[in-house]
Amino acid sequence: MSLSLTIHGAAQTVTGSCIELRAGKSRVLLDCGMFQGSRSLEALNHEPLAFEAPSIDAVILSHAHIDHSGLLPRLAAEGFKGAIWCTGETTDLLEFMLADAGRIQEYEAERRNRRRDRAGEDPFQPIYTERDALAAWRMARPVALGEWFEPAEGFRVRLWNAGHILGAASIEVEAGGVRLLYSGDVGPDNKAFHPDPTSPAGFDYVICESTYGDRARQRVSIEERRRLLEMEIVEARARGGNLVIPAFALERTQELLLDIAELSRSGRIGHAMVFVDSPLASRATTVFGKYAGQLEDTGGRNVFADPAIHYTNDVLESMRLNTMSGAIILSASGMCEAGRIRHHLFYNLPRRDSTILFVGFQAEGSLGRVILDGAQRVRISGRDVRVRAQIRRIESYSAHADQSELLDWITERGPIAGGLFLDHGEKGAIAALQELAQTRKLAPAVIVPEIGESYELSAGQPARRVRTGREDLRPALGSDWQNDCTDLALNLKRRLARIRDSAARQKAIEDMRAVLDSYESFRARKHDRAAK
Template structure:
C-alpha cells in the first residue's frame, strides 16, 4: 500500500496564532512552525498544554519566520526532547537569537512575579514555560538555507523556501513528499511593503495552506509616500494636543518601518525635530539585525536611517521610567497588542491624559488589551490599576505586514491550479468564512477546508484531502470566548456602578444578590457533577 502524506493542525486553525503544522510521511515527521498562542489569557493558557505529538519523534522544523506566534514554542520543544535541525533563512536565524531569548526572559520574570504574590505563600511554585537558556539552546539548532534552494529536512521530504514579503527573513514553505506537492504560505506581506519585494512562489500544487488574517478586510492601495503623509498628519495632530504620542509597536519589522518613515519626515522637515524614544531592548536588537542586512533591503537607498540623531534607543528600566516626566515626544514600545512589555507602563502614565495620543499601527487580536482600547473601552485595568481612557485613540491601517483580502486572493490565484484542497488558516471566524466564499472563485477546482485545531488530513496527490481525525472540540471555548476579559471589565466598572446607588442598604442588597447568583451557579455545577457520577456508576 502506498504511503500517504498526512497533515495535523496543532494551532492557527480558526484562530490567528499558534502556528504549528505537523506533516508525517512514513516514519518522518516535520513541523512547519512551532509558535505560541497569543491573545486572551485563556488562549495563551494553551501554550502550557502537552504537545499533541512526542517532541522526540520530530525529525525537523521548517520555520517560516521569527515572529513568536510562529517560533515561540521552539524552546519548549527542544527542552522536551526535540534534537533535530530548525531550517530557516539566515535573517530569521539572526533575529531568532534575540526573539527567543527575550521570550524566555519574559517567561522567567512573569513566573517569578506570580510566585511572589502574597496569596500564593506556601503553595507549589509555578515553573516558567521555558527559560532563556532553553531559548538559546533552540536558537543553536538553526540551520540557515537560501531562498529557492531545495533541502531534505527528513527522509522522504523535499522543501524549499520562497520570499513571503512579510518581515525580514520571512518565507513560504514548499514541500514534496510521496508525490504530493504542498505550499504553506506562512504570513504573507502586502504590496508596497517597505524593505521587501512582493511575495513569490511557483504554481500548480496538490494542496495549499493560505493565511487569512485579513481575509475580511480590503485596504485602499497606499504607496509608502502616501502612508508617510498619513503618519505626518497623526504626528502633527498629536503634538498640537500637547502630550506624548504613544505607539504600541511590534519590536520586529513594525518598529523599523515606523522609524524609516519618521526619519524621512524629519529629514524633509515635514514634522518638528521631536525626540523619538524606542523603549524596547528587543526592538533595539532587531534594528541591529536590520543594519546587518541593510544591503539586502529595499527603500534604504544606501543610508542608515536607524542612526538619526533624533532616535533614542532606551535600554534600562531606569531610562524607561524617566520617560514618565517627558511630554511632547514620540514613544514607541512593545508589545504591539499591549499584552506585556514596557508599553503597558506608558499606557498607565498616558491613557488618562486628555492631551496624550495612542496610535495603533498593527493588528489587535480579540481579547488583547489593545483590542479592548481600540474598541472604545472607557476604562481598562493595567497591572492591577483601573485607568480611565481620556487620551485620543487613533489608528493607521496602512502599516500592516499582512496581505489584505485582495492580495491574499491574488496569491491563491498565482498558485493555481490547485488539484486537491485549499486550507484556510491563521484567521478569526469572520475572516475565514469570507475568504472561503471568495477563494472558491480563484481556485474553482480546489476543495475549500477551514480546519479545526487537532484535525488530521490525508493529502493525496491530485485529489481532495481526506479528514482522518476530528478536531479538539474542547478548544473552541478557548478560541472564541474569554471569561477573564469579561471579568476585568466587570471588576473595573463595579465600584463606579455601586457608587451610583446612593443608599448604603441598597448597595449591600445588590452585593448580596450578586453573591447569591454566584452561589447558585456553584450549587448547580456540584449537582450536575454528582448526577453525572451517578449515571456513570449505573452504566458500570
C-alpha cells in the same frame, strides 16, 4: 504513498502556528509558534505538546515572529534533536527573538507569583527560560531562498519570499507524492523593505493565512503612509502629552523608524524626541542594519542610525520617559500583552493629553484589542487603569496582505488540484475569505480546519479528514470569560453608582451574590450525583 497533515495551532485564531507533516517514518513541523491573546488562549502554551518532541525530525520555520517560533525552546527542552531550517535573516533575528521570549517568560512568572491576588496559589512556572531559548537558536540552519534541501527522509523543501518581514518565507514541500505550499504570513504588495511575495504555481494543496481575509485596506504609497503618520505626530504633539506607539519589535518598529527618520530629516515633524524603548526592537534593528544595503526604500543607507532616534535599553531610563511630555515612544509588544509597553500604557492611558497610536493587528482577547474597542477601564499587571488618552489607529503599516491581495496570491498559486486550507485567521475573516475562494472556484475544496484535526493528503485528490478537532478549545478562541470578568469588575462600581437609591444598590449586590451562590450549589449537586 500519502502525506498526513495535523493542525496544532493558528486554526480559527491568529497565533500558535504549528502544522505537523508525516510521510513514512518522517515527521516535520511547519512552524512551532506560541499562542498569544487571552489568558485562556495563552494557557494552551502550558499544555502538554500534542506530539512527542523527540519524534520530530525537523522544523521548517517561516519567519521569526513569536506566534510562529515561540515554542521552539520548549520543543528543544523536551527532547527535539533535529535542525530548524529557515532563511539566514531569520536565523539572525531568531537569536534575539527567542532569548527575549525566554526572559519574558521568566519575568512574567516571577511577577505573577509576587501578586497579592495569587497568595496561596501554586507557583506559576515559566514555559521555558532564556537558556532554553538560546539552545533552540543554536539548532537553526540557514538556507537560501529557492534552494532545495532535504530536512528529513522523504521530504524535499524550498523557501520563497513571502514579503511579510525580514527573512519571511513561504514553504514549498514535496513528500509522499504530494506537492504542498504553506504560505506562512503573506505580506502586502508594495511593502517597505521587501519585494512582493512570490512562489511557484500548480500544487496539490495550498495552506494560506487569512489574517485580513475580511478586510480591504485603502491602497497607500509609502509617501501617503508618511503623511498619515505625520498628521498623527503633529496632532499628538499639539495635545502636549506623549505619543505611545505599541509596535512589534520586529519589522513594524523598523518601518516606523524609516518613516520617522524621513519626516524628521525633511523638517515635517519639528524637533521630535523619538525613543525606541524595547531592547528586543533595538537588537532586531541591528540585524536590519546588517542587511540595509539589500533592503528596498532605504537608498542603501542605514536609516536606523538617524540622530533623531534614541534607543533606550536601561530600565531606569525607560521609567524616566513617563516623566516627560511630547515624546514619541515606540515600545513592544505590539498587542500590549507583555514588555515595557504595559508600563507606558499604565502611565499614559489616564492622561488626557497623551495619545496611543495602534499600527498593527490586535488579536481578540489581547489588551490592545480591548483598548482599541473602546474600553473605559483596563487592568494592567493587576491594577485598574482609566482610559482617558486619545486612541488612534493607522492600518497602512500592516505586514499582512488584505483580502484582495490574499485572493490574488491564492489565484497565482493555481491550479490547486486537491484543496485549499485557510488558517491563521479569526472566524469572521476566514469565513469571508472562504466564501470568495469558493465563489471564484480557486480550489476543488476550501477547508477551514480546527486545532487537532488531521487529514490524509494524496496527489490530485480531495483531502480526507481522519481526526476531528478539539471541541474543548473553541471557547478559548477569541475573547474569553476572563476578558469579560475583568470588564465587569472594572466597571462594576461605576454601574452601581448609577443606581440612585442606596437600598437598591445593596439589593443589586445581594442579587449578584445569589446568582454566584446558585452556580456553586449547582456544581456541588452535580459533583455529588457524579460521585454516586
